[in-house]
Structures are given as structure tokens and as C-alpha cells.
Amino acid sequence: RFRAARSAEIASGAAQAMFYLGVGTCALRRSLAVEPVALDFGEVAAQQRSVLSLELRDLAGSEPQDLQIDPLPSGQCFTVLSAPRAIGGDQLFELLVEFYPQRVQIYRTELQLRTPKSRVLVPLLGKGVSPVLKIEPHDGIVHLGSVIHSKESKDYTTAQVLVRNDSDVELSYNLETIVPADANHSGVRPFTLAPSKGTVEPQGEQLVTVTFRPQRPMALFREKVLVNVPNQGKPTYFYLYGHCFQYQAYAIPSMALGSDFDAATEVAPSSAFADSLAVGCGSNAGSDGEIVHQKMQQSEFLLQFEQGAEPPPLHLLVGASVAKGSPLAPPSAAPGASYRFEIIQSEFSSYFSIEPEGGKADTKAEGALVAGNATKQLTESRPEKQVKIFFRYSPPKESNLNVGGVDLGLLGGIGQWITCKVQGSLRGGYVPQSEPPGASQDITVTLRAYLQQI
Numbered sequence: 001r002f003r004a005a006r007s008a009e010i011a012s013g014a015a016q017a018m019f020y021l022g023v024g025t026c027a028l029r030r031s032l033a034v035e036p037v038a039l040d041f042g043e044v045a046a047q048q049r050s051v052l053s054l055e056l057r058d059l060a061g062s063e064p065q066d067l068q069i070d071p072l073p074s075g076q077c078f079t080v081l082s083a084p085r086a087i088g089g090d091q092l093f094e095l096l097v098e099f100y101p102q103r104v105q106i107y108r109t110e111l112q113l114r115t116p117k118s119r120v121l122v123p124l125l126g127k128g129v130s131p132v133l134k135i136e137p138h139d140g141i142v143h144l145g146s147v148i149h150s151k152e153s154k155d156y157t158t159a160q161v162l163v164r165n166d167s168d169v170e171l172s173y174n175l176e177t178i179v180p181a182d183a184n185h186s187g188v189r190p191f192t193l194a195p196s197k198g199t200v201e202p203q204g205e206q207l208v209t210v211t212f213r214p215q216r217p218m219a220l221f222r223e224k225v226l227v228n229v230p231n232q233g234k235p236t237y238f239y240l241y242g243h244c245f246q247y248q249a250y251a252i253p254s255m256a257l258g259s260d261f262d263a264a265t266e267v268a269p270s271s272a273f274a275d276s277l278a279v280g281c282g283s284n285a286g287s288d289g290e291i292v293h294q295k296m297q298q299s300e301f302l303l304q305f306e307q308g309a310e311p312p313p314l315h316l317l318v319g320a321s322v323a324k325g326s327p328l329a330p331p332s333a334a335p336g337a338s339y340r341f342e343i344i345q346s347e348f349s350s351y352f353s354i355e356p357e358g359g360k361a362d363t364k365a366e367g368a369l370v371a372g373n374a375t376k377q378l379t380e381s382r383p384e385k386q387v388k389i390f391f392r393y394s395p396p397k398e399s400n401l402n403v404g405g406v407d408l409g410l411l412g413g414i415g416q417w418i419t420c421k422v423q424g425s426l427r428g429g430y431v432p433q434s435e436p437p438g439a440s441q442d443i444t445v446t447l448r449a450y451l452q453q454i
Contacts, residue, residue: 031060032087032118039111041099041126045169047230054095054122056087056113064088070112077101078109078124087115101128104231130231131171136162136378140236141258144191144212145372146243146250146321148430153187155326156213159376161193161238163208163227165200171229172199175208178237179224179262184215191223191240207378214244217296219252224261243321245297248429249337249369251318251443253301254388297426297441305393305449313355313393316445319369319386324430326374335438337429340366341389341422341445348418351395352447357388365389369429391422393449415452422447 035055044050058065064086072078081096101107111122144157165171174197181190192211200206214221225238239258243250305311320337323330342364343349353361370385424443431439 032115032120033057033059034120034122038123043127043129043169044099044101045131046101046104046128048172050099051096056093058088065115068114073109076107076109099126104128104130129169131169132166133229134164134166139258140238142210142238142240144242147214148248148321148324149217149244149246153213153215156211157374159210160378161208162205164205168202170199174228176226176228178226181221181223188213190214190221212242217244217246219296246432248321249426251316254315299443301445303391303447307450311393313390315388315390317386320371320429322372322374335428337369338427341424344421344423349420352420353392355390391447418451420447
């Protein structure tokens with residue numbers, strides 16, 4: 001009810017008007033108590049859930065009263081998980097409320113609880129934040145080395161990566177394969193990660209073990225894995241690489257690790273892919289009924305130099321797989337492996353040279369190969385113990401095109417493409433049982449360059 005009064009007074013010869021407003025209400029005894037009086041969720045990572053509880057008590061101690069909960073706005077990301085029921089007596093009723101922020105922003109609303117005799121408003125507060133994700137290795141490149149092919153994929157290698165939370169809120173991650181490696185239709189996938197999902201505490205970290213278990217010989221396995229954490233400004237990936245050969249010593253073309261790739265850039269599978277679909281006998285089955293996989297070691301390479309006065313060198317990668325039986329039962333003394341490359345003398349061979357990584361340019365290069373590690377620690381995710389064999393092309397210096405006072409510059413650049421052969425071999429290490437002990441692998445490298453003659 002409202003009551004207004006007006007009075008007039010005359011003071012010091014001036015008239016002043018004064019107004020009064022009175023407000024009256026009634027007070028009812030509180031019959032519903034809520035603890036706490038406000039529910040503050042604090043900072044919660046966006047698209048992560050947080051649940052807090054409210055304790056309700058009937059102070060009147062009368063007959064049970066039906067509790068009613070008014071709906072909450074859907075856009076405020078608060079949800080009451082507990083169903084309403086009758087409350088009364090001295091028993092507490094726990095009401096669970098969930099906060100599930102969808103975006104990085106502040107959320108606020110009110111929860112209205114009603115009984116026939118009372119009504120309570122509980123403020124709900126919360127802030128959606130974005131956790132800070134870091135990974136190691138920082139570029140996401142994980143090279144798991146090379147494995148010798150074994151029956152039933154018993155040989156494998158492992159490496160460790162790190163998922164780190166640099167924020168003050170929990171971080172939930174899920175490792176999702178975006179571009180899978182060559183599929184294994186009869187067993188475990190070539191790359192597995194464990195744990196593939198989890199929650200990292202504030203300012204905490206989680207070690208993840210990556211296992212490479214190839215099911216068939218293949219020059220390059222690679223897989224792209226997304227570290228899925230909600231509300232990240234830029235996607236974060238792990239790039240997994242591995243090789244599998246029947247011989248321990250191997251040679252492969254140079255490759256750019258870490259360059260982003262997707263399903264469209266994947267190389268179409270070879271005919272050996274059809275063999276991986278077979279179970280038991282197949283078109284390439286041996287006399288014992290087992291699948292005979294194609295030899296994946298490339299025996300011929302073509303390296304073509306860019307045109308120019310000083311073309312950059314090209315290279316191959318040579319290495320040795322982890323010991324046969326790794327990591328569970330490696331041999332106590334495995335035979336060593338080695339490589340040798342030599343330029344075959346020809347008309348244009350004087351323009352080319354070979355240079356092992358860290359060595360000197362010459363017409364030949366040779367050295368020992370060290371087997372890789374089957375179990376890598378966090379700091380060993382890079383390809384280790386692979387040797388780069390550089391091939392260089394040194395064309396003759398440009399001659400003076402001014403002859404007898406006549407400028408022949410228009411004829412500049414005329415020349416021809418020349419080639420040079422390099423004979424290589426990989427010796428020692430493990431060889432398949434079908435081959436004689438100590439069998440070597442012969443490799444031919446063709447070097448192609450443009451020789452400017454005018």
C-alpha cells in the first residue's frame with residue numbers, strides 16, 4: 001500500500017513544498033533455506049562440464065511440500081540435473097546444477113525454486129574460458145624409425161609425446177586420426193596412441209605413447225592426428241612417420257617431415273595393398289600358403305637437378321631398421337650393415353660428385369649404418385641415425401659470349417640434358433630367410449642435369 005502526504009511551510013519568507021513516500025509490506029517466515037545462496041562455477045573450459053550442488057531444507061518442519069523449478073534460459077548454459085520432488089521434515093535435498101559453457105564469455109542467470117509457501121532465487125554465475133594447449137615435440141613431428149617386417153606384426157617401435165596444459169583450468173583432449181595410414185584389415189592399425197583421450201589438470205601434462213606396428217613392408221607409413229581441444233584458435237596436429245622393409249638396411253628418397261598433408265595428397269596404394277586384404281592364401285601366396293609381400297626397397301632412383309649456375313644438391317636417405325625381434329626379443333649380437341655408392345665413369349661423370357653428410361665430396365662414399373632405437377623417449381622423436389647421401393652437380397662456368405666484338409647473348413642457354421649413373425649397394429644386417437646369408441641389395445641412381453654449352 002502507498003501513502004503520500006504533502007505539507008507546506010513558510011520559512012524566511014519563502015514557500016517550500018515537501019513530498020513524502022511511504023512503502024509498506026508484510027514479512028513472512030522463511031520456510032525454504034538454500035545453501036549456498038549463490039552458485040558460482042568460476043572459470044570452466046569452454047565445452048567442458050562442471051557440476052555443483054545446492055542443499056535445500058524445509059525450515060517449517062511441516063508436511064512435505066512439492067518443489068517446483070522454473071525453466072532456465074537455454075542460452076545461458078546452465079542445467080538442473082536433479083528432478084524436483086516433495087521436500088519436508090529435517091531431510092536435506094541435494095539439487096545438482098551443471099554448467100556447460102559453449103563459448104569464451106561470462107554467463108549469469110537466476111534459478112527460481114518455489115513451494116506453495118515460499119520462493120527462493122539463486123544467482124548462477126560462471127565464465128567460459130579457453131585452455132592453453134601445448135605439445136612436445138613442438139612441431140608435432142614423430143618419426144618412429146624403420147621396422148623389419150615380421151609375421152603377425154610382432155616387431156614394433158614406440159615413442160613418447162606430451163600433451164601439456166598451460167592454463168589454470170582443466171583441459172580435455174581427444175586424439176583423432178584425420179589422415180590414416182595404410183589400413184590393416186586383419187589386425188591393429190599401424191599407429192596407435194595411448195591414452196588417446198583424457199583430462200589434463202591445470203598446469204599439468206600427460207605423456208602419450210605412440211606405437212608403430214606395421215602389418216606389411218612399405219617404404220613410408222604416415223598418419224596425421226588432430227589434438228582435439230575445444231575452442232583453440234589454431235588446430236594442433238601430430239605427424240607420425242615410419243618405414244617397414246624385409247631387409248634391415250634400406251635407402252629411400254628424401255622427404256619433407258612435418259609438411260602438412262591431407263587425404264588428397266596421399267599416394268595411391270600399390271598392388272601390395274591388395275595383398276594386405278588377403279587372409280591365408282592369395283595370388284601372391286608362397287609354397288607354404290603364406291602371403292609373400294612385394295619387396296618394397298626401391299632399387300632405382302632418378303634425381304634431376306634444377307637448371308642454373310649452382311643447382312642445390314639432392315640426396316637420398318640410407319639407414320638401418322631396429323634389430324629383428326625388437327623390442328621384446330632382439331638378438332644379442334646382430335650383424336652390422338653398411339652402404340657404398342660410386343659414380344660410374346662416363347662422358348659427363350666429371351661434373352658430379354658424392355658427399356656423405358659431414359664428409360667430403362668425392363666420386364664415392366661408403367660407411368657403416370647404425371640400427372635405430374626401438375623405444376624412443378620424449379626428446380628422441382626425430383629420425384635418428386639416418387645418413388644423408390648428397391649428390392652434387394657442378395656445371396662449367398659460363399663462357400664469354402662476345403666473340404670478335406659480336407655479342408652472341410641470344411644464343412645463351414643452349415645446351416643438352418646429360419645423365420650420370422651411380423652404382424650403390426647395401427650390405428649386412430638382417431636379410432630374409434629366403435635369401436642367402438649376407439646378401440646385398442644393389443641400387444642404381446641416375447643423376448640428370450642440364451649442361452649449358454653456349
